[in-house]
Amino acid sequence: MLPIAKSELVQVLRDRAVLITSLLMPLAASAFFIGFRDVFAGIGSLGYVAAVLVFTIAAFSLYVTTVTTLAGRRQSLFLKRLRSTAAGDAAILTGLVLPVTVIALVQVAVIVTTFAVVGGTPADVLLFVVAAVATFAMMLALGIGTAGVTTSPEHAQVTTLPLSLGTIAVASWVGITGTQDLAELKRIMPGGAATELMVGAWNGGLALGDALLLLVPTAAWVVVAITIAAKMFRWEPRR
Amino acid sequence: MATNPVIDVDRLGVTYGTFQAVQDLSFQVERGELYALLGTNGAGKTSTLEVVEGHRTATTGSVRVLGAAPTDRRAVRPRTGTMLQESGFAPELTVAETVRLIGRLSGREDSAERVLGLVGLTRKAETRVAQLSGGEKRRLDFATAVYGRPELLFLDEPTTGLDIRSRDALWETVEQLRADGTTIVLTTHYLEEAQQHADRVGLMHGGTLQREGTVAELTRSLPASIRFSLPPGAATPPRQAVPLEDRSWAIETFELQRDLKQLLDWAAASKVELDGLSAAPTRLDDVFRAVGTDPAVPAPR
Numbered sequence: 457m458l459p460i461a462k463s464e465l466v467q468v469l470r471d472r473a474v475l476i477t478s479l480l481m482p483l484a485a486s487a488f489f490i491g492f493r494d495v496f497a498g499i500g501s502l503g504y505v506a507a508v509l510v511f512t513i514a515a516f517s518l519y520v521t522t523v524t525t526l527a528g529r530r531q532s533l534f535l536k537r538l539r540s541t542a543a544g545d546a547a548i549l550t551g552l553v554l555p556v557t558v559i560a561l562v563q564v565a566v567i568v569t570t571f572a573v574v575g576g577t578p579a580d581v582l583l584f585v586v587a588a589v590a591t592f593a594m595m596l597a598l599g600i601g602t603a604g605v606t607t608s609p610e611h612a613q614v615t616t617l618p619l620s621l622g623t624i625a626v627a628s629w630v631g632i633t634g635t636q637d638l639a640e641l642k643r644i645m646p647g648g649a650a651t652e653l654m655v656g657a658w659n660g661g662l663a664l665g666d667a668l669l670l671l672v673p674t675a676a677w678v679v680v681a682i683t684i685a686a687k688m689f690r691w692e693p694r695r
Numbered sequence: 696m697a698t699n700p701v702i703d704v705d706r707l708g709v710t711y712g713t714f715q716a717v718q719d720l721s722f723q724v725e726r727g728e729l730y731a732l733l734g735t736n737g738a739g740k741t742s743t744l745e746v747v748e749g750h751r752t753a754t755t756g757s758v759r760v761l762g763a764a765p766t767d768r769r770a771v772r773p774r775t776g777t778m779l780q781e782s783g784f785a786p787e788l789t790v791a792e793t794v795r796l797i798g799r800l801s802g803r804e805d806s807a808e809r810v811l812g813l814v815g816l817t818r819k820a821e822t823r824v825a826q827l828s829g830g831e832k833r834r835l836d837f838a839t840a841v842y843g844r845p846e847l848l849f850l851d852e853p854t855t856g857l858d859i860r861s862r863d864a865l866w867e868t869v870e871q872l873r874a875d876g877t878t879i880v881l882t883t884h885y886l887e888e889a890q891q892h893a894d895r896v897g898l899m900h901g902g903t904l905q906r907e908g909t910v911a912e913l914t915r916s917l918p919a920s921i922r923f924s925l926p927p928g929a930a931t932p933p934r935q936a937v938p939l940e941d942r943s944w945a946i947e948t949f950e951l952q953r954d955l956k957q958l959l960d961w962a963a964a965s966k967v968e969l970d971g972l973s974a975a976p977t978r979l980d981d982v983f984r985a986v987g988t989d990p991a992v993p994a995p996r
Contacts, residue, residue, distance in 0.1 A: 533783030
C-alpha cells in the first residue's frame, strides 16, 4: 500500500491541475471565509464559519480530487496495471486515496487552527474533531462511489457538482438558519447533523444528550457512503 | 492431456448479460511451453485471457493457474508477469519509478536497471512515461512483466507498435526466458510470430476453441498451394490444376514436392514457361482464414 501511496503523492505533486484543485482552490476559499469571518458570523455564527471551512476542504480538496484521481487512474488503465500485481484491492484503493486524504487533513488542520487563532477557539475541540473526521470519512467514501460513475477526469467536473455544492449548501442552510425549523429534514441530509455538531461544538451550549443524538445520523451517513462506495466503484472502464 | 499443466482451463464460460463471449472452452498449458492463443475479432480470447490472468471471474467452468485460482493474487502474481494489451501506466511517473513500483508490487526481487537494460530503456530511466513513444511504452510494459524472472509470462499483443529491431530484441529476451524454463502465453495478431515461436497454438472462433496443436499439426490439415500463369495458346496443364482468372492456375496439394516436380516436368516437356510460379507451404494464416470461412464453423458475432 505504501509504495502506491508514495507514487500517488509524486503524481499529485507533479500534476499542476490537481495541485490547483486540491490545494489552491480550497486555500483561496478558506482565506475568503476567514477574511470575512465577521460578515459570515453575522449571518450565522463563528461555528457556521468553521463548519463551512471543513465542508469546503472536504468537498473540493478531498471529494473532487478523489473522484478525479480514481477516474483518471481507471481511464488510463493504471488500476488494471496495479491489479496485475500481488497487491490486493483494499491496499490499492487505500494507497491511491491516502495522499489526497492526508493533504486534505493537513489543510483542514492548518486552516481551522488559523481560524481559531484569529476568531477564537471552539468550546468543545474533541466533538468538533469527531464531527470533522466523520465528514471527511463520508466525503471520501462518496468520492470513491462517485468515481464509479465518472468516466474521466474531465467528466468529474460534472459528476462532482451535485454532492460538492450540495453538501456545502446543506452546511450553509443548517449553519445559517439553525434547526428550530425542519430539524428532522436538515439532520437527515448529508452533512446536516455533522454541521449542527460542528456549530454546537464551536459555539458551545450543546448538551451531551443532543450531541450523542446528532452523532447517530452523522455516523449513519458514513455507513451509507461506504455502502454506496462498495456498490458503485468499478475497477475497469465500461466496455 | 497435460500431466501437470501450469494453466488448466476446464469448460470455461464467460457471459456478459445475455451475450455468451466464451463457451465450453478447455485447454492446458504445460510448463516451459509457449502457447499462442489466437482468434478472430470477437472470438473471445480477450475474455479468456482476462479470466486466466485473474482480471475477471469465470461465469461457468474452472480455471487453475500454477495450481491456484487466478484471482488468488498472493498465490499467483509473485510467480506471474503480465504484459497487458494497453500499457496503463501513470503518465507523471518516470520510467525507473514505474518499474520499481510495479516490480515491488509484483512480489519478486530484481533490479530496475537490469530490466531497463534488457529492453533498451536505460537512457530513458528518468524520463516521464507521458513523454515516451508508443513503442517505448510497450518496451516498458515488457520490462515490468519480466521483472524478477516470473515462472509464467502473459504476453498480450507484445509487439504491436514496435519497430523491427525492438521486436527482434523482445523475441530474443523471450527465447532466453524460455530457455530458463518460463512458461509463456502469447496472444498476437502477427501470425508469423506465433508460427515462428509457439510450441502449440489454440485457435478461437465464436467463443470456442476451433483448432489446437503444433503449427505443423495445424498446417498439415490444409493443402499447400502452387500458383502460376500460362501464356496464350499454351497446352492444358496437369489435371489437378484449377483455372483462376487471367490465365492463372492453382494447384492445391498435400504433396507439394511431388506435384511441383510433376508440374515442372510437364512444363519442360511442353516447352511452356510458367510465369509468376510460386509454391507456398501452408501457413498459419491459411488455417486462420479457413476457420473464419469454414461453413462448419459459426460466423463471428
